Amino acid sequence: MTEESIDAIQVIEATIRNCQKSQLKFVAGSAQFTLLKNRLYALEVGRDLLNGHTDIIVEPLVEAQAPIESIIHKTEKALSNQKKHHP
Template sequence: MTEESIDAIQVIEATIRNCQKSQLKFVAGSAQFTLLKNRLHALEVGRGLLCQESGHKSTNKFDFQFKLLNLIFGGRSFSPVQILKTL
């Protein structure tokens, strides 16, 4: 794992923590809440890609794929069973 990859993962993880803290301030269903929810999904996918590319083992492959598919399907929540049925 390169130093650049480690730095990028650390920045993404810090941004994820900040978004999670900010999300607590908004009402579920509001535009701000939804924006942060979608941003969190995107950040988690980015972190997963970086971790996978650099060989970092802290990301569960199934969890990463689940989040990626949820992001692809417009941020709507699907259960793992629903997603597997579509494949």
């Protein structure tokens, strides 16, 4: 496993912990709760892939794609906004 993979896994695990904490603030069944639930699932699939789990079937990968794309988009947007306001 490369150092880059290890770093990525650590970031994903930290994000999972943060999402789990945030999820406690929302009522089960609410849009925010469901969004976090889907993101948690996608992050866990990504972490498993980085950890070398090769027994993951296609369906979880397909289900994880949209939440991962959403996380990437949200992160890119936050980074671009931060660059505009901070030198």
